[in-house]
Amino acid sequence: MHACIDIILYSMEKEESKILVHEKILEKAREVCEFQSEKKKFSYNELSRELQYFVSIELQQLDRPLYNRITNNSNSDKGLSSSTIGFSFSNEGKPGDGATKNMRDLLCYYAFKKDWIDTLKLLNSSQEEELLRTKEAKQEYENRKAGKPVDSRTDSELKEFAKRVYIELSTRKAGIPIDKDKDVIEDIYNSWYALFCSIREEMKKLPVAYFSKDAESEPVIEIARKILNDILRPHLTEHQAKYRSWIKSSKQIQGLERLSPQELQKQYPDYINLIKSITVTNMLLINSTREISNYIN
DSSP states (O other), X not given: OOHHHXXXXXXXXXXXXXXXXXXXXXXXXXXXXXXXXXXXXXXXXXXXXXXXXXXXXXXHHHOHHHHHHHHTOSSTTTTOOHHHHHHHHOOSOOTTOXXXXXXXXXXXXXXXXXXXXXXXXXXXXXXXXXXXXXXXXXXXHHHHHTTOOOOTTHHHHHHHHXXXXXXXHHTTTTTSOOOTTTSOHHXXXXXXXXXXXXXXXXXXXXXXXXXXXXXXXXXXXXXXXXXXXXXXXXXXXXXXXXXXXHHHHHTTSTTTTTSOHHHHHTTOTTHHHHHHHHHHHHHHHHHHHHHHHHHHO
């Protein structure tokens, strides 16, 4: 690694600067909080209470030095206030965003019962990568705030993102026409659901600066957003659960079990409207595939 980068990383670690917390750690902490809290709803206040309870009941068995550092804190909230947690959950790259080592370790123990370093290994990351991500996010935030151009790697990064999304679209029943007489609706839904999850995961990998309030909207990110929120989600929300429930029960009905999947699906009570909606959704996905292909080329 370049010498100046080594110096920056060393400086950040030595000064115990805040590091942006990996999104999957934050997601897991939210899930655990929602499951354990009485209100079953996530908020920084709820997580603050849950973390303080976790420290008093479980942390000592997991990491005694961390337990001692937190409990010996002279602050009444032991550094676990809702405002401190809010900074830990913010990933825009603002100066106060991120979490100190104590908070990072605590969030990881709370979410995964592992410390920060072991949790990053679990997520196929490392402290060095998270330090670099933090540095880049903070630099991009400062550049945008000052009206400076974004890092020169932006274009190639977005092209790589577009290429991965294009591959997902063009190799599934999304970027190619559906044949209502030959294709199986259940298979289409399996493919579309996997596509939804895949694109969402790809978006999570992008630097947080692309999603900050000050960031200009990138066309390819908007296309990806449109696929998720305007094309796939409306259709899947309206039709998928009802159809899956019907097809599951219909396979057990005497006389219908001998039908082929294509014949059986035509027995669905709302088949005509379902096929119309699938066809329209498929057409919109094909158009989006073309848009992304044009962006790449």
